Amino acid sequence: MESTLRWGILATGHIARTFAGDLRDAGITMTAVGSRAPGAAEAFAAEFGIPTAHGSYEQLVADPDVDVIYVATPHPMHLSSALLAIDAGKHVLVEKPFTISQPQARAIADRAAAQGVVAMEAMWTRYLPHMVRLRELLAEGAIGDVRTVIADHTQSLPTDPTHRLQNPALGGGALLDLGIYPVSFAIDLLGVPTEIQAHATMTATGVDRQTAMVFVHEGGRQSVLHCALDTAGSNRAVVLGTTGAIEIDRVWYTPTSFTRYDRDWNPVERFDEPVATRGMHFQALELERRVRGDEPSSLPIDETVAIMGVLDEVRRLIGLEYPEQ
Ligand SMILES: NC(=O)c1ccc[n+]([C@@H]2O[C@H](COP(=O)([O-])OP(=O)(O)OC[C@H]3O[C@@H](n4cnc5c(N)ncnc54)[C@H](OP(=O)(O)O)[C@@H]3O)[C@@H](O)[C@H]2O)c1
Structure with a gap:
């Protein structure tokens, strides 16, 4: 699909760089980048060939040459970053986790609906080729009734107590950064859980170091998840x-890649279609399709809000609290 929107990158950290590299390699137009620090915006713009750097x-968000803003701040700042962009009339692709709580997620969804723009969670995994094929196979009944997800x-990430992953004020902890992937995957395949159990071990800084979860879904289906x-x-x-x-x-x-097995664990099908980059542009193309009026192929905004509730x-359950932002 041809990309027609002009992208603006909000924040210049680790994942913004990866995203911008994938957009550039996919031929998607980035017209501007914004940072709290003018120098960081200028360096980012030079690295990725972006014409405008905002300080x-x-x-x-006020730049008239930008149609959609990619939000790559730490998750406690997603709410303010996304609302800033939406109120300026821009569509938003907001890094995962969408926010740090369900009320915040609902606030973004409601504001986007009121402004008539698209807000989408950057859960890029949903739009990768192997995930698209996996959902097709499950819909065709290729493994029968899906009963269990184990993910x-x-x-091994930085243990420096000042790093954002360790810092409650920056939404630290394994659950929201890493655990959201298996949680989102389980909900994709089995729906929002009807029962939730979880246990965690915390760091000295008060965020979860490791979390194990068991979900029960409709029909007694189960997911067993860990981060x-x-x-x-x-x-x-x-x-x-x-x-x-x-x-x-x-x-x-x-x-x-993935392998499908029969009930006796004999391999019956292999999916192996390499992607040259990290594949973060697939989600950008999904957002562009939504802007053109297509229904979401996966993860509509209401599901994002439901995931934040889970x-x-x-x-x-695990006693992981964040300061009010
Ligand atoms: N999709 C993925 O694979 C993936 C991977 C890693 C992270 N993420 C998500 O992306 C978000 C950012 O993570 P990251 O690893 O890129 O973080 P990071 O390297 O720390 O970058 C965050 C950026 O946000 C801006 N920012 C605004 N307010 C800030 C504050 N109070 N403290 C620190 N930075 C602030 C800064 O950009 P400026 O100085 O330019 O304003 C900073 O460079 C998180 O929500 C995370 O969950 C997604």
Whole structure:
């Protein structure tokens, strides 16, 4: 699909760089970048060939040559960043987690609806080719009745207590940064859970170091999910059905391959279509389709709001609290 919108990048941190690189490589037009620091915006613009660098987010969202804003601030700032852009009449693609709580997510969704713009969560995994194919296979009944999702997201990330991942004021912890991937995946395949159990071990700074979750979904289906920010695992995921299973290779939430097995674990199908980049442009193209009037292919905004509600409940169970923003 041809890209026709002009993208503006709000914030110049780690993931903004990855996203901008993927957009550039996909030939998607970025017209401006905005940073709290003019120098950072200028360096980012030079690196990615972006014509305009703004020294504030306010200037970025006011830029008439920008149609859609990609929000890449830490998650407690997603609400203010997204509302700033929406009130300036821009569509928004907001990094995951969409916000730090369900009320904040609903506020963005409502404001976007009132302004007549598209707001979408940048859960890029949903739009990767292997995930699109996996959903097709499940819809065709390729593994029968889907009963169980087992998925984790574990990484060895900085343990510096001042890093945003360790800092409650910046929305730190494994759950909202990493755990949201298996949570979103389980809800994609099995729906919003009817029962939630969770246990966590906390860091000295008061965020979750590792969290294990069990969800029960409609019909007694189950998901078993795990995340941790200081131990790296295989990051494979498996979906079990009554006539077979699909195992997604590592790293399951990035562009990757998978194998479908029959009920005796004989391989019957392999999906292996490499993606040259990290594949973050697929979500940008999804947003552009929504702007043109297409129904969401996955993760409509109401599901994003529901996912934030599930994460609120997990946080309540594990005692993970964030200061009011
Ligand atoms: N999709 C993915 O694969 C993925 C991966 C990693 C992170 N993320 C998400 O992306 C968001 C940003 O994560 P990141 O790893 O890119 O963080 P980061 O490297 O710390 O960058 C965050 C940027 O936000 C801006 N910012 C605004 N207010 C800030 C504040 N009070 N403190 C620190 N930075 C502030 C800064 O940009 P300026 O100085 O230019 O204004 C900063 O560079 C998070 O919500 C995270 O969950 C997504």
